[in-house]
Amino acid sequence: MNKLGLKKDQIQKVGLTLVGFVILLYIYFSFFLGPLNHSRSAALAAINEKQSKLASSKNNLAKAANLEQQAKAATARFAALKSLNSEGAPIAWFPPRMKVFFANQQIDKAVARLESSAVFKQPELSAWLKFNWVIDLPQADYATLGTAISQLENAEPLLAVTKVSIHASPDQPEFQQVVLMATNTIPKQ
Amino acid sequence: MALHLNLLHEEILEQRQRQRDPLKIGMMILISLGVVLFLYYTWNAYQTLSIKAQLSAIDREWSKVEPKVTAAEKRSSELNGIIKTTGVLNEYIDHRFFWGPFLEKLARCVAPNTQLTSLEGTVLEENKGVSVVIEGVAAAREPRSAAEDLRQMLGEQLSQGGYSDVKVEFKTLDDLDTIVSVGGASMAMAHYVLGVTFNPAAKASPTPAPARPTRR
Numbered sequence: 001m002n003k004l005g006l007k008k009d010q011i012q013k014v015g016l017t018l019v020g021f022v023i024l025l026y027i028y029f030s031f032f033l034g035p036l037n038h039s040r041s042a043a044l045a046a047i048n049e050k051q052s053k054l055a056s057s058k059n060n061l062a063k064a065a066n067l068e069q070q071a072k073a074a075t076a077r078f079a080a081l082k083s084l085n086s087e088g089a090p091i092a093w094f095p096p097r098m099k100v101f102f103a104n105q106q107i108d109k110a111v112a113r114l115e116s117s118a119v120f121k122q123p124e125l126s127a128w129l130k131f132n133w134v135i136d137l138p139q140a141d142y143a144t145l146g147t148a149i150s151q152l153e154n155a156e157p158l159l160a161v162t163k164v165s166i167h168a169s170p171d172q173p174e175f176q177q178v179v180l181m182a183t184n185t186i187p188k189q
Numbered sequence: 190m191a192l193h194l195n196l197l198h199e200e201i202l203e204q205r206q207r208q209r210d211p212l213k214i215g216m217m218i219l220i221s222l223g224v225v226l227f228l229y230y231t232w233n234a235y236q237t238l239s240i241k242a243q244l245s246a247i248d249r250e251w252s253k254v255e256p257k258v259t260a261a262e263k264r265s266s267e268l269n270g271i272i273k274t275t276g277v278l279n280e281y282i283d284h285r286f287f288w289g290p291f292l293e294k295l296a297r298c299v300a301p302n303t304q305l306t307s308l309e310g311t312v313l314e315e316n317k318g319v320s321v322v323i324e325g326v327a328a329a330r331e332p333r334s335a336a337e338d339l340r341q342m343l344g345e346q347l348s349q350g351g352y353s354d355v356k357v358e359f360k361t362l363d364d365l366d367t368i369v370s371v372g373g374a375s376m377a378m379a380h381y382v383l384g385v386t387f388n389p390a391a392k393a394s395p396t397p398a399p400a401r402p403t404r405r
Contacts, residue, residue, distance in 0.1 A: 010211045017215025024219060028226050033233065040237040043244045050247045057258040064261035064268075071268040074275040081278055124270075124277040142296065150289030158278070160285040164292075164310040185281065 084158055085186045090114070090131050094184065098135055101155070105148035111136045115181070130183050132162075137178040139169070145178055158185040286312045286319055286389045294350050295323075298342040302335050302371055303327040318354065321385040328369045332379030336362055340383055352387040360384045 086093040095112040102110035115132040137145065149161065163181035195201070207213075288310065299305060305325040312319050323343075327335035336359070344357040360382040367378050 013210070013212035014215065017212060017219065020215070020219055021222070024223060024226075028230070032230050033226075036230065036233050036237055040233070040240055043237065043240045047240070047244050047247055050244070050251050054247070054251060054254060057254055060258055060265070061261050064265045067265055067268050071272055074272045075268070077279070078271045078275045081275070122277055124273045127274070128278075142292070146289055146292040146296065149292065150287070153285070153287050153289060157282045160281075160312070161288050162312045164288055164308065166305075166308040168304075168306045185278070 081158060082187055084156065087189075089189070090117075090184070090186050094131070094133065098133075101152065102135075102137060102148060105151060106144050107137055107140045107148055109136075109138050120185075125185075127188050128185050129188055130185055133182050133184060135180040135182060137180070139172070139175045140178045141174065142166070142176055145176065149180070156184070159183070284316065284390075290350065291319075291321075291347075294346040295343065298339055298346055300335065300338065302329050302376065303339050316390075318386055318388040322360070323383040323385060324381070325383075326365065326378050326380050328371050328376040328378045330376060332364065332377050333362055336379050336381040339381075343383070343385065347385070347387055352389055355385075355387040357383060357385050 086097075091114050094114075098112040099110050102108075112133050112135045115134050117129050117131045120126070120128060120130060140148075145166070149164075152159065153161065159182050161180055161182045163179075165179040167177045169175045169177050291310070295305075295308075303325060304327075305323055307324040308321065310319065310321040325336075325339075327333075327339065329335035340357050340359065344355055347355045347357070362379060362381045365378040365380050368375050369378055370376070
């Protein structure tokens with residue numbers, strides 16, 4: 001007998017009940033409520049993440065639509081610059097094009113040959129290559145040559161004449177022997 | 190007073206003891222607690238299920254939006270690339286050196302008594318300007334002064350033509366023994382080589398300094 005008036009076997013039963021109570025709580029929190037709460041927290045976190053993604057995606061869609069509007073001029077310019085170059089290997093179409101161009105400018109016997117090609121240092125032009133050409137004009141009149149070079153610079157915005165060499169022709173004083181070095185910017189095929 | 194005998198006191202005592210059995214009471218408490226906990230779990234489970242339903246609805250919405258967003262992001266990066274590339278190409282186009290105007294200016298400077306025999310012009314890399322070497326002959330009573338006139342006029346023409354840092358210098362200027370007839374008059378000749386350097390970009394005018402506020 002103790003102060004509460006419990007017998008020994010009753011104390012054992014109370015102890016057993018307490019143990020059962022602890023086991024019940026442990027099982028309940030560890031195997032039922034715990035996983036449920038964990039699952040609910042994960043679902044809530046996923047909802048928050050998805051909602052923020054949805055909100056940002058709506059922003060992105062709006063931004064993309066705005067950008068599409070703003071980039072119209074740039075896109076048109078880009079397409080125009082790309083269309084300046086023909087399809088295929090530049091060595092196949094550039095020399096004939098120069099021959100025809102200078103023939104139209106009353107300068108015959110124009111010969112263009114490829115000297116080298118290189119990549120650009122700028123990362124923005126990683127999809128473009130620069131081709132260095134040597135254009136020989138063995139028989140050109142100075143005034144006609146000036147006009148032709150001006151026309152060429154205006155007609156071919158992606159072409160830059162980097163070197164001009166003009167020598168008086170010893171046999172024909174009215175003509176000059178001209179060598180042009182030009183760099184052309186062409187998209188990679 | 191009648192004598193009252195309780196012959197069942199032992200059975201009554203046992204019954205009372207059975208009613209006060211701590212195991213039985215504990216079991217009843219445990220069962221009650223279990224029921225409460227079960228109800229609480231059920232409530233939580235219901236809430237979790239509704240949250241999961243909400244999540245699956247958001248998932249469905251996201252799966253509808255995601256392809257559009259991916260396509261928009263791809264298009265945005267493509268457009269940004271196009272804008273940047275076009276900008277760099279425009280800069281490249283704008284910073285080209287145009288030989289046509291230079292050749293025109295040079296032609297204006299050549300007087301009838303001077304002749305150019307060769308011209309070597311190079312655009313220096315990294316926007317360092319243009320270098321031209323001009324070789325020719327001048328015929329006059331004072332052929333050196335005719336060559337000097339050409340040098341000065343070329344310098345003026347190029348400076349007025351929008352080029353900056355113009356330098357026109359003789360590399361060589363030699364008298365020749367040859368005598369030529371220009372307009373029926375015999376003239377001495379000189380051979381010259383001119384070195385011309387200039388920057389195609391016009392010199393930027395200095396920005397005026399901001400006015401200082403007057404102290405009172």
